[in-house]
Each structure stands twice: as structure tokens, then as C-alpha cells.
Amino acid sequence: MDELDIETVDEVELSDPVLVEGLPGVGHVGKLAAEHLLEELDSTLVRQVYSEHFPPQVDIDEAGIAELTCAEFHAIEVGNASETQADDGDGDIGGRDLLVLTGDHQAQDNIGHYRLSSAFLDIADEFGVSELFALGGVPTGELIEEYDVLGAAANEDLKDDLEGVGVEFREDEPAGGIVGVSGLLLGLGRRREFDAACLMGETSGYLVDPKSARAVLETLEELLGFELDYETLEERADEMEEVISKIQEMEQQQSMDVPTDEDLRYIG
Amino acid sequence: MDELDIETVDEVELSDPVLVEGLPGVGHVGKLAAEHLLEELDSTLVRQVYSEHFPPQVDIDEAGIAELTCAEFHAIEVGNASETQADDGDGDIGGRDLLVLTGDHQAQDNIGHYRLSSAFLDIADEFGVSELFALGGVPTGELIEEYDVLGAAANEDLKDDLEGVGVEFREDEPAGGIVGVSGLLLGLGRRREFDAACLMGETSGYLVDPKSARAVLETLEELLGFELDYETLEERADEMEEVISKIQEMEQQQSMDVPTDEDLRYIG
Amino acid sequence: MDELDIETVDEVELSDPVLVEGLPGVGHVGKLAAEHLLEELDSTLVRQVYSEHFPPQVDIDEAGIAELTCAEFHAIEVGNASETQADDGDGDIGGRDLLVLTGDHQAQDNIGHYRLSSAFLDIADEFGVSELFALGGVPTGELIEEYDVLGAAANEDLKDDLEGVGVEFREDEPAGGIVGVSGLLLGLGRRREFDAACLMGETSGYLVDPKSARAVLETLEELLGFELDYETLEERADEMEEVISKIQEMEQQQSMDVPTDEDLRYIG
């Protein structure tokens, strides 16, 4: 195996496709969003990218079969796409073709982030992509009521488009920049003249956040002209709500059990 | 020295051999198993693999002689093998030839795991290996009563074979995938069309576990048609039992010495 | 992208320029000083250096536009330079031309420090630089009353020049050597026969220190014959003073709130 090994699994002719990236990150927002796209729309696995910069591991699937860690590109012919069974049938599908990049891991080292992101852009190029959206979450440190979507863009035109569908641009935010493949698809993409942007759903940062993923996907729907059903994502959101309630209950219980300073005065 | 330096120590002609890997890992299960094979069956050291990806160190043997850290391949002609002295003489030996990979260290960096595993597969190729078993432990977090062996396989056929001898396949287990050389021999091996599988003995994860190693080896006996004597491994297991008893005794003693909350109330 | 990617943004003909480096480090002294130079004097961005050894990230500017992390070289024609608006008009500008190196990040790995510093010296060479000053802070661990500037030089002549303008040279200081790009510009620069020196403002090491940056710049003024206005740097210093006062107040408040040993005797 070489440093990077791109396997051609299938060939699909896409018409002016948009690259949508969702790898693991804050609140797993990007990954949830990309996977929901693949669940709701018919897709074809077209490329697998293996690399020494991924963790040295195999992942085990439901059947106990092992597969070397990789990143995957799926082609979605949105115009032609029939709805999958997972879809309940009331979503209209239309708009531009998609090339969706997802996977279970980020690169494990700084240089790997650069090498993988460059390879991902090469593949995007090969499919005729000129516009890309890196999806992710931006941590706020508190539970979210209304899920805003924050943007960062490679140029002013794209910024205007995004603001047109409600994406917020805030001065110098996110403060620490955008790190990892999402950041580099934007940064390296800009240097290669892609119309590149990052869409970041607000999320507490503490938990996997399907609601933030939905907010990001809804922005993408408006931008790219497709429609999704959100039932399965809502189910996952409900599961997370239950987890949160249980945690809050446990915390409340504990805070009642803990002796207060006042209690402690009586000891001795 | 180059990044990888493969030294040919000896040449042995093997007939359709199976690669068995046992490097250090959880509970030292894989390493114990591989070393027990070498102790019980006549073997010839055929290759030593030195690498910059191993720790920068020499290991000192019983005689005070230093040897650069390396991984070693030993050839075992199982069909022809006479029993060693360590064997008490009542084990029948038969079945397929073995190429056993063991050593004192894993790679020290992610990329090293990939490079070393690729080199190991090259050597396996050279000896005509088409099937390989990576041995290891899977941590359960509790003391084990009955030592199950968990499997992960590169394809369905091999999975069926393994289930036939009692190996368990559990949905999405081990949860974090299989990391290190064992994982990559499986993952990279699959991509190179080896019939590759991982056999993982359940083990607490806290201690070196000769019983788990025995469980893995017994599975291998059934699969490959050889027979081993387990006396020395049992002795090591007994030693470990004694260690565990002593720890448990000490813990019990300590728990009696520690003042309870009740005691503390009397202070002051 | 290659390991290092040097983008020519503009070409400026400089006459016997001096390289002044200020990247992030102790008390951000070097970076503050370099940025103040760029704020006060007319400059032209001439080179951007991208590298896999920088963090894998984009930084977001005030407008929400993302730019891949890089280091930047700015040319300042000091002889010709008109004052910028930020300048209040009473500073006389004169002296040698400057090539100012700044940026938001150091290399993320040891080898990266060497590779980037070598590339920086190549660029300096290209502009005809033969003398360079790496600016930084030296941590003292306590609040500073009088801001001394410590020096380290590549040769005795340069040391004499620096001592002539009040720079202190102390035996074996800084004790741990000078680490990062500043250290390597001096060390690698010396090997390539640059007249290289480090100017290190004393700073507590706990906070961003505009006063230390001013001390370093004043030394540079005397050496190179230009004059700066310090109003904006003083404003930042005043802001920092306020932060320090608030911290001290809070600490004082806390120390009053904390029960003393004496108090604790009464509990129970």
C-alpha cells in the first residue's frame, strides 16, 4: 500500500456535482448529515480512499466482516434519483447532483490532514466538482434552543449566497479557525479556486447532535434544491433527548444527595 | 539501515503454510500463543525484520548479549515436525505447515503499523501463504470464567469455517475495531486477497492471560489440524492465579484497614 | 500542495533589507512587535508560505472569509515609506528597508521548524537580506518593572553592535536555549553566514505583553534608524493593565473569602 490508495469502486457520470463532506467532528454533525443524505437518497459508492494517515485499524461490520478503515465517496444523481425505501415517499427530489464524502475517521496527524484533503480535492476535480460544502458543528458550550447555522466561505459571492438562505457570518468566528479536513477543504479548496464553504451547525459540543445535523441539511436543501425526509434523524434526536433527560435526572438526584456546607458543619 | 530491513536468516520450503501472528497486545494473548507454538513445535528462524518504526532500543538476553529490536518469522513444518523436549510426548502433530510471526514490540507510530504490516504480508507471500490468523485478546473488563474466542474475518467463507469450530461473531464487536498489526494484517490482507481472520480470546484486559492464549490455540488446533501440549502454559496460568489471589487478599486487607464513614464521624 | 508552497504575491525591490521575524511565542512579544511595524509603516505583502507543517486549519477573518493558515513576508521600503493613517504624523521615518515575517502559527512538529526556517532564509536570500533579527520574549516568571532586552547573536561583531544600544548579554541565558523559528533563524542563519541575532524582551510569561514588544521595537529603532509611533501599542498595554488589575482584585477578594486555618478550627 502507498501513502494514499484510491480505489475506483464504480464510475458514475455526474452533471456539475457539488461535493458535500461530512467526517467525524464536533457533535458528529457533519457525519450525521452526510449519512442522512446517503440514507434518504439513492447513492452509488464510487471511490474508497485508504491511507497510512488513517488509524491502523479495521472496523467490523454487523456481520463480523472486517474492512480496512477508509473514506468513501458516494455519487447521488439527484435529478434522476428515485426515493429509497427509508424515505416515506412525500419528499420531492430535485436539484444538482451530489458527491458525498464520509467515513469513520479523520487523519491521525497534521500532515495527513493536508495529504488527504488534497487527495479528496483531486477526486472532486475528477468528477467535475467546482463547488463544495464541508459540513460540521460549532461548539457553543450550552444546550441549543434554536439551531443557527454558521458559515465560512472562500469568497464574497458564496458568502452572499449563503447569507441569502439564512447562514450567519460572525466576525472572527469560529475563534480558533476550522481544523481538520473541513478546514482544509475550504483552505486548500480556495487556493485551487473551488467555491468552497463550511456550514457549521451550532451544537453544545457535549453530545451527538442530530438536530444540528438537520439544521445544516435544511440549509443545504435550500441551496442545492433537493428535499429530504427527516423521520430517521428525528428518531435519533428523540433518543438523544432521552439520554439528556436521564443525565439531568441523575444530576438532580446527585445534587440532592451531596451534603451541603451546612450539613458538613454538623459533622463532629 | 533502511526504513525496513528484512534479514534472511534461513530458507525453509513450506507446503501451503498458514501465517499465525502473535505480537504484544491486550493480555499478551497473541504473543503468549505464538510463543507457545514455538516452544512446543520444532521451528526454524527464517526472517528478522528490523525497522525504524520499532522503538529505538536493544533488548538484552539471558547472557547479557544485546540484540536490536525486531520481529521474527519462524517456519514450522508441522507435517514433518518432531516434538521438542518441552513436549511430554503424548501430543500428535499433524496438519498444515505454519509461518509464525512474533516479536517484543508493535510499531511505535501509525504509519509504521501500515509499513510493517505490508512488509509482513510480503514475506507471507514469499512463503506461499494464502491464509492467515492474527491472534490477540479482546478485553471484557471483568475476570473470565469461560474463555470464548471472538472472530473477525475478511470474508463470509472463512467466517463460516470459524463458526464451525466455535468461534463467535458478534455484531459490531470489538466495538472500537481491531487496532495495530493484527487489525492491519486483516484489513490490508483482505485487500491483497488473503483469507485473513483475527482470533481474539476474551480476557479481563488487566493481566497477562495464558488461559486466554490456550483458548485461542485450541481453536487453531481444530482449524489447522495440529496438537499441542499445554503444560508450560498451564504453569504460567497457575502463576498468574497466585498473583491474582495475592492482589485480592491485599485488597481485602486494605478495605478492612480503611476507616469507614462511620469511623470518621468520631474524629473530633 | 507540496510540503512547502511559497506564493509570490507581489515583487518589491528592497535595498539591503533587514529581516525582522515575529511569530507567536512567549508573551506574543515577537508577533506584537512585527504587527506593530506593519501597522505603523507602509508595507506590501510579498510572499505567503503555506506548509503541511502548519496546523491543518483555516483562519476566519472579520468578514467570515476563510484563509488557509500561512506565514507572510511584508516588504517595507523604510527610506521611501510614507506614514500610514494610524500614525499621528510626528514620527520621522528613515533607515534601512525591512522584510517583516509574521503569521499566526509556529510549525507543529520539530522537523517542520527546520524546514520552515530554511525556507524563510531562502526567501530572505532572494530579497538580498544579509542581516536578520528574530524578535521574541524571555519569560522571567514575575511582573516586569523595567523592560530589559536580552540578546543572543551569531557572532561577536553583531554582539558588540547590540550591546552598543543597550541589549544585555547574560552568560548561558536564556538557560534552555531559544526554541522554534526564532532559534533556528539564528542557528541555521549563522551556518549560512547571515548576521543573525535574537532580541528578547523580558516578560512575565503569563500574559500578552505590549510593553515588552515596545522595548524590543525601540531597540530595533536605534539599530536600524527608523521611528515609530506607539499610541496603538500603548492602548493595548493599557487594556492589559486593566485585565491584570481585575485579576489582582479577584485574587484579593478570594483570599479574603477563603477560610483560614484558624477559621477551620471552629468548624465542628
Added chain:
Amino acid sequence: MDELDIETVDEVELSDPVLVEGLPGVGHVGKLAAEHLLEELDSTLVRQVYSEHFPPQVDIDEAGIAELTCAEFHAIEVGNASETQADDGDGDIGGRDLLVLTGDHQAQDNIGHYRLSSAFLDIADEFGVSELFALGGVPTGELIEEYDVLGAAANEDLKDDLEGVGVEFREDEPAGGIVGVSGLLLGLGRRREFDAACLMGETSGYLVDPKSARAVLETLEELLGFELDYETLEERADEMEEVISKIQEMEQQQSMDVPTDEDLRYIG
């Protein structure tokens, strides 16, 4: 600069020289020993080795002049050597020529240890070295009364020689092997057919240990037939003794100040 940059500072013709390495490590035993050799015997700096695998730093000398971190080879013509002033004049000098390797740093990464050690062996080869001694300390965890010297050797012959001058070889010691340049000079050296050995002075492991360095040097004197004066090393040892006494005093004082459990019962 390349990954490794070997600068020829001077050329000296040595007759069948022995390489003696002393880089920083446990108790600084190896470094102290190598530096004492250079202090007591006339030497010529012949090679400087710069490398990206050293820390990215300059070290500052007594005069405030900065020098890029490197390793240094010094040639000592032991047969011809006149004593230096530091020597009080009563040491007879004789025996084999020496090539002494020392420096302020080890490599900063695993691969660097391999690359640097290989380069060091190349230089040794160039000077006609066929025998080498890597000096170091072996930590015992307790203060040492009698300073034994432990050995590890590349072959049985050398082991016999070392045992002949009182070096101890203990089964499987040091337990964790020998790590870093010392270990690799032995391990890689053996593979290149150097007569390589490690001489490790016992040391507590907590402090710089000039007495342990002396023990190692005395072993080397017997082996190689030179004689050293130990006055300066004894002075450093006395200084360390004073440090130890002070620490012990402080500890004793503290243990008297600390309230016992008994005291605490009276609180409240």
C-alpha cells in the same frame, strides 16, 4: 539543510581508535564521562552533526553567542596526547586513540534515533573505528553505596573482556532494554560487525551523578589503557553531595512540621 548535515571541522589521523559515546541520559552519566575525557585529555573537534531530528533550538554559550544544536565528535590521540592544564600532572597517558561523541541532546523522535545512530556509525567507520563503547547510567531507584558498572555486549568475546575488568552482566538486565542512541549504537553496531558494548554505571536515577561517571571511566581506563585525573569530577560530586544533604535536611524538617494523625484528632 538536509535531514542530516555532517560538517567536517578538522581532520585527524587516528590509529585504530575506539568510539566512546556519552550523550544525555539517566543521571547524565554518559555525558559527564565523555565530557570529563575531553576536559582531561587534549582533543580536536573533528565533526559536527546537525539534524532535523534534534530539537529546533540554538544553545547560548557563556559569551551570548548562539550555536545550532548538534552532536560533536572529538579526536583524542591518546598515545601522543600531552596532558591539559586541568590535569594535575600525575596521570600517565597511554593506550588506544579515542573518538569521543557527545552533545546536549538526544534525537527527538524514534526514527531520528535510528537515523542519527546510523550516521554516527558511518563517521566511526570513516575514522577506522572497529570497537565502540556507549556510556550511560542504569537507574536503581535508591542511593548508591558502591558504584557497580553493568554491561551489555554485542558478542561473547567482548563480554569476556568486560567481565575481566569487573563489569557485571546480569540476566535480562536492564529489564526494559537500552533505549536511545546508546542502545542503537550497540544494536545497529552489532549488525554492522562493530565490537560494541554498553557500560552503564549504577545510579539512583534522581540526580546528576559524577560518581557513577567516574566508575564508568575507571572501567574504560582498564580496558583501553589510559589514565585520568578525577579532581574536577570529584568536585562536582562534592557539590552534588551538598545538594543531597540539603534536600535530606529539608525533608527531615518537613516531616517534623507535618501534623500527624494523632495531631489531627485534636482539631475540632
